[in-house]
Structure formats: structure tokens, C-alpha cells
Amino acid sequence: MRAAPYLMSLPALVLFAGVVVVPLAMTVLLSFHDWGQYKGIEPVFILKNWQEVLGDSYFHEMFWRTFRIAFFVTLIAAVFGAPEAYILNKMKSPWRGLFLLVILGPLLISVVARTLGWALLFGGNSGLVNKALTGLGLISAPLPFMFTETGVIVALAHVLMPYMVLAVWASLQRLDPQVENAAVALGASPFTVLRRIVLPQVMPGILSGAVIVFALAASAFATPAIIGGRRLKVASTLAYDEFLNTLNWPLGAAVAVLLLFSLVAIVWGANRLVERRYAQVFA
Amino acid sequence: MAFLELENLSKAFGTHNAVDGLTLGVEKGEFVSLLGPSGCGKTTTLQMIAGFVEPTAGAIRLAGKDLLAIKPAKRGLGIVFQSYALFPHMTVTENVGFGLEMQGIAAAERTTRVGETLELVGLGAFSGRFPRQLSGGQQQRVALARALVIRPQILLLDEPLSNLDAKLREGMQIELRQIQRTVGTTTILVTHDQAEAMALSDRIVVMNHGKAEQVGPPHEAYEKPATAFVANFLGKTNLVNGATVRPERISFATSGLAGTVRTRIFQGNHWLYQIDTASGLVTVIRQNTGETMPAEGATVHLAWGQ
Numbered sequence: 262m263r264a265a266p267y268l269m270s271l272p273a274l275v276l277f278a279g280v281v282v283v284p285l286a287m288t289v290l291l292s293f294h295d296w297g298q299y300k301g302i303e304p305v306f307i308l309k310n311w312q313e314v315l316g317d318s319y320f321h322e323m324f325w326r327t328f329r330i331a332f333f334v335t336l337i338a339a340v341f342g343a344p345e346a347y348i349l350n351k352m353k354s355p356w357r358g359l360f361l362l363v364i365l366g367p368l369l370i371s372v373v374a375r376t377l378g379w380a381l382l383f384g385g386n387s388g389l390v391n392k393a394l395t396g397l398g399l400i401s402a403p404l405p406f407m408f409t410e411t412g413v414i415v416a417l418a419h420v421l422m423p424y425m426v427l428a429v430w431a432s433l434q435r436l437d438p439q440v441e442n443a444a445v446a447l448g449a450s451p452f453t454v455l456r457r458i459v460l461p462q463v464m465p466g467i468l469s470g471a472v473i474v475f476a477l478a479a480s481a482f483a484t485p486a487i488i489g490g491r492r493l494k495v496a497s498t499l500a501y502d503e504f505l506n507t508l509n510w511p512l513g514a515a516v517a518v519l520l521l522f523s524l525v526a527i528v529w530g531a532n533r534l535v536e537r538r539y540a541q542v543f544a
Numbered sequence: 545m546a547f548l549e550l551e552n553l554s555k556a557f558g559t560h561n562a563v564d565g566l567t568l569g570v571e572k573g574e575f576v577s578l579l580g581p582s583g584c585g586k587t588t589t590l591q592m593i594a595g596f597v598e599p600t601a602g603a604i605r606l607a608g609k610d611l612l613a614i615k616p617a618k619r620g621l622g623i624v625f626q627s628y629a630l631f632p633h634m635t636v637t638e639n640v641g642f643g644l645e646m647q648g649i650a651a652a653e654r655t656t657r658v659g660e661t662l663e664l665v666g667l668g669a670f671s672g673r674f675p676r677q678l679s680g681g682q683q684q685r686v687a688l689a690r691a692l693v694i695r696p697q698i699l700l701l702d703e704p705l706s707n708l709d710a711k712l713r714e715g716m717q718i719e720l721r722q723i724q725r726t727v728g729t730t731t732i733l734v735t736h737d738q739a740e741a742m743a744l745s746d747r748i749v750v751m752n753h754g755k756a757e758q759v760g761p762p763h764e765a766y767e768k769p770a771t772a773f774v775a776n777f778l779g780k781t782n783l784v785n786g787a788t789v790r791p792e793r794i795s796f797a798t799s800g801l802a803g804t805v806r807t808r809i810f811q812g813n814h815w816l817y818q819i820d821t822a823s824g825l826v827t828v829i830r831q832n833t834g835e836t837m838p839a840e841g842a843t844v845h846l847a848w849g850q
């Protein structure tokens with residue numbers, strides 16, 4: 262009877278192996294194959310792609326940019342998302358539901374549509390905001406947004422904000438409201454309560470939200486593809502280009518695998534850090 | 545003029561009067577309990593004194609000053625919440641020291657006072673632990689130490705012992721009383737446990753539906769209940785021929801109200817009897833002195849001093 266649980270999870274394990282493990286292993290394998298303009302993919306075992314990806318400064322810049330963008334997106338999401346969740350949590354019953362919908366509503370709209378919205382607002386001379394600002398004489402040239410890192414960061418932060426709000430909100434719901442009252446009764450000002458009592462308790466929530474947002478930002482494709490375009494490539498758009506434009510699948514595979522492994526390493530490291538830091542304090 | 549005065553204090557939630565015209569004076573150093581069934585407005589009363597609930601009507605004065613004009617953070621009251629509400633991310637020392645830190649007391653003095661207070665509640669050895677590494681009783685002591693260390697004008701306790709098991713609760717009652725005597729802080733305790741209220745308090749306020757039914761020393765409220773509600777809430781009662789009689793005041797005699805023993809239950813230090821009589825079922829409690837007692841079905845006569 263011991264085997265029963267394993268047998269019961271067999272279908273799920275087969276599915277997992279079929280759709281995740283096998284393609285992943287094949288991608289890893291692919292990254293060691295050779296490729297030539299005229300000969301196509303050669304199933305040999307060489308380190309050429311990895312030497313290129315790890316040694317070429319072009320790729321260094323690309324990965325450095327990818328993680329820089331992900332870092333700032335995470336920072337913005339935390340700085341705006343955490344207070345947003347706190348205010349939401351303080352709201353009374355009809356308003357809370359309404360604003361939760363406003364915040365989570367964007368999740369129901371395709372990322373492409375949301376990102377195109379930003380492009381409509383800021384895209385070159387014809388962008389709505391740029392037109393209005395130049396029309397009012399506030400700026401002489403349109404604000405640079407399209408094909409800039411700032412543009413990608415702002416649009417991604419907007420797209421990923423709901424995940425941070427949800428993570429922080431979940432941890433806020435676990436707080437005992439009397440704990441805040443206890444601090445007030447001991448003479449703490451509202452700001453002190455926020456900084457010394459609430460913030461440390463929701464820190465695990467902020468950090469887990471940050472891990473999600475960072476991972477999604479670093480691997481995002483649609484937003485950097487639309488806002489960054491060909492001129493501002495990140496790891497995911499680069500892999501896409503190698504696969505579909507250059508047709509150098511092995512090199513694209515190396516980029517994709519490197520992105521995956523560095524993300525796993527970062528997320529795992531962050532989790533370890535959080536667990537060690539908060540193990541004593543929280544269950 | 546009493547140290548703490550509640551005057552016609554009322555709180556309505558919508559149309560529901562949670563607290564309804566409560567008037568009470570508490571003397572300096574006194575231990576007063578608000579006693580009543582769940583939902584009678586005890587917590588609401590305490591929260592109004594603490595400042596977390598705004599009264600709909602009435603006044604609260606502390607040492608003659610209007611307390612309602614002072615912000616909760618400036619009232620200087622010590623509060624022990626039912627859930628303890630400890631800061632989970634701070635050690636015992638940091639929890640207890642927080643109030644002193646807010647008062648801007650220097651680190652050296654803080655350390656001394658926190659140490660003294662932890663000794664007072666018997667937690668000297670646990671100063672470096674986090675709340676979740678402590679048992680319920682220990683957390684309760686931390687909450688008490690955190691409230692006492694700021695030398696509050698009044699100590700407010702909201703069902704502080706209700707989360708502890710029966711054995712521990714009894715021990716903590718004795719300890720709580722001793723600590724309160726030692727530091728002499730004016731204390732208001734909220735509880736639904738009549739034994740706890742009677743064991744600890746100088747005076748009890750028996751509350752029902754937001755109103756005080758009786759205010760007085762425990763013994764007086766028990767012996768001379770002002771209303772049937774108070775009589776029933778403070779202990780078992782018999783209504784015999786229009787008179788209210790406590791079960792332990794009735795004894796078996798050679799003459800008196802006749803009846804037969806319906807049930808007899810042994811409870812260690814006493815016997816609990818149910819006697820069928822002409823004036824209905826009567827509950828009798830007799831101390832266990834080792835004598836043989838009437839068995840079930842026996843015919844008995846009941847007597848009590850009228």
C-alpha cells in the first residue's frame with residue numbers, strides 16, 4: 262500500500278516530465294550543438310555557444326541590462342505596491358472590493374494590450390502625452406520612452422505591480438490588528454507603528470513578492486519586445502531573435518538556458534536568505 | 545472624586561447599544577473587574593478607556609482630567625490584550641522595552657527596568673526569545689511585563705487568562721493578584737469567568753446588555769445579588785418559595801422541606817445533589833467531610849437559615 266501515493270501521482274509526474282523536463286533537457290542539449298549559416302544545426306558536442314555567451318561582452322551587456330531592468334522593476338513594484346496593499350487593507354468593506362478589482366483588473370487584460378497602451382501614450386511625436394505636453398509648450402521634444410530602458414522599466418513595473426500587491430496583502434491579512442493598537446498604547450506615533458511594527462512583519466511578504474516580480478521581469482518577453490524593440494534587447498528577446506531570425510537555435514538555446522539557470526540561482530538564493538532571516542520569528 | 549471616572553458612558557454600533565449609560569468610579573490602587581457574559585460590552589468599555597473606540601456619549605476622567613481629549617498614544621495606560629498582541633518580530637526584551645523607548649528613556653535605564661519587570665513576572669531567563677518560542681503562559685507574562693514596565697496610571701486587562709488551560713489559569717490568578725499588590729497599579733480586568741473575577745477583585749461590576757447590574761465587593765454581590773441575573777451569573781441558585789438560596793447554604797436536617805434524592809454526584813471536595821421537592825427541583829452542595837451521605841432515592845429534609 263506504500264506505493265499507492267506514488268502511483269496516484271504518476272499521471273502528474275508523467276505530464277511534468279513530458280512538458281517540462283524533456284523539453285528542458287533537449288534545450289540544454291541543443292545549446293551544445295554546432296550551427297553554421299549553410300550547414301544548419303549539427304548534432305555534435307561543442308562548447309562554442311557557451312564560450313560565446315559567457316565570453317562575449319555583447320552578451321554580458323545584454324544579461325547585465327536584463328537583470329538591471331528586473332532589479333529596478335522590483336524596486337518600483339515594492340515601493341509603490343507595498344503601500345498600495347497597506348491602504349487597500351485599511352479600507353472599509355465596499356471600497357476595499359472595488360479597489361482590489363481596480364488593482365487586479367489589469368491582470369485580466371493581455372500584457373500586449375497593456376503595453377501597447379503605454380506605447381500609445383508615449384510613442385514618439387504622435388503619443389498622446391507627448392503631444393499634449395509639447396502642445397502646452399511644457400517640453401520642446403517628445404519625452405524619450407520608446408526604445409529606452411526607462412520605458413521598459415516603467416511599463417514592466419505597471420504590468421507586474423498586481424503580483425506585489427497580492428503578496429503583501431496576503432501577509433497583511435495575517436497581522437493581528439491589536440498588535441498595532443498595542444504599539445499605539447505604548448506611545449508609538451502612526452509613522453513609528455508603520456516602520457517598527459507593520460513593515461518588519463510584512464517584510465517576508467514584500468520579499469516573496471519581490472522574488473516573483475524579479476523572476477517575471479527578467480524573463481518577460483512581450484513588454485521588452487514592444488517597448489524596447491530591436492534596439493534595446495534583453496535576454497528573452499535576444500533568444501527569440503536567435504531562434505526565429507538568425508535561426509541559430511543552439512546559440513538561442515544557450516541564452517535561454519543561461520537566463521533560466523541564473524534566475525533559478527537568484528530566486529533560490531533569495532529564498533534561502535529570507536528563510537534564514539525570518540525562521541525564528543515567523544512560522 | 546474617584547481616580548478613574550466613567551460617567552454615563554455609552555457606545556452604539558448602528559442601532560445596537562453595546563455599552564449603555566455605564567457609570568463607575570475606580571479608586572487609586574483598586575482592582576476592579578468587569579464581569580458579564582460574552583457580548584455584554586466589556587471589551588468595548590475597555591477599548592473606550594484605552595481610546596481605540598470612541599464613545600457615542602458620556603465622559604471618562606482620569607485624576608479629574610478629561611481622558612477623551614487625549615490621544616490613545618498619550619494616555620499612558622498599560623493594556624494586556626486577549627490575544628496578547630506581542631510584537632512577533634521582536635525578542636522578549638525588545639517587546640518589553642518598546643514602551644520605554646517610545647518615552648525616550650536612555651538605553652541603560654531601559655535595560656535595568658526591563659530586567660526588573662521580567663524578574664517580577666518570572667521571565668528573567670527568557671529575555672532573548674521570540675514570542676513564538678514561548679508557551680501561552682509565558683507570552684501572557686511578557687504581555688503583562690510590557691504593560692507594567694511603563695508604570696501605567698491604569699492597567700487594563702482584557703480576558704488575559706482565558707487562553708490558558710485551567711491549571712495554569714489558577715496559578716496565574718494568584719500571581720496576577722500578587723503582582724498587582726506589589727506594584728499597586730489601579731487595575732481593570734475584563735472577564736466572563738465569575739470565579740476569576742471574585743478571586744482577584746476588590747470590587748466587581750456585573751454587566752448585562754451594556755449596563756451595570758451591580759457594583760460591589762465580590763462577597764456582597766454573591767451574598768446579596770441585586771438582581772436575578774447577578775444571582776445566576778455569580779453561581780448556582782435555587783428559587784424556593786420565592787426566596788433565592790445558594791445550594792451550599794442548604795443542609796440535610798431531620799425536619800424541613802421534604803424531598804427525594806434524584807441524583808447525587810461526587811465532585812471530590814463536595815457532593816452535588818438534585819432533590820425533588822414539593823416546590824420543584826432543588827440543587828444542594830455539601831462539603832465532603834468523609835461522612836456517609838444520603839443515597840439516590842433516599843427521603844431527605846432540607847433546611848436553610850431564612
Ligand SMILES: Nc1ncnc2c1ncn2[C@@H]1O[C@H](COP(=O)(O)OP(=O)(O)O)[C@@H](O)[C@H]1O
Nearest residue numbers: 557561562580581582583584585586587588589
Ligand atoms: N466594531 C464593532 N462593530 C459592530 N458591533 C460591534 C463592534 N464591536 C463590538 N460590537 C458588538 O457590541 C457588543 C459588545 O461587544 P464586546 O464589547 O466585544 O463584548 P464582550 O467583550 O463583553 O464580549 C457585541 O454585541 C458585539 O457584537
Ligand SMILES: [Mg+2]
Nearest residue numbers: 586587588703
Ligand atoms: Mg471581549
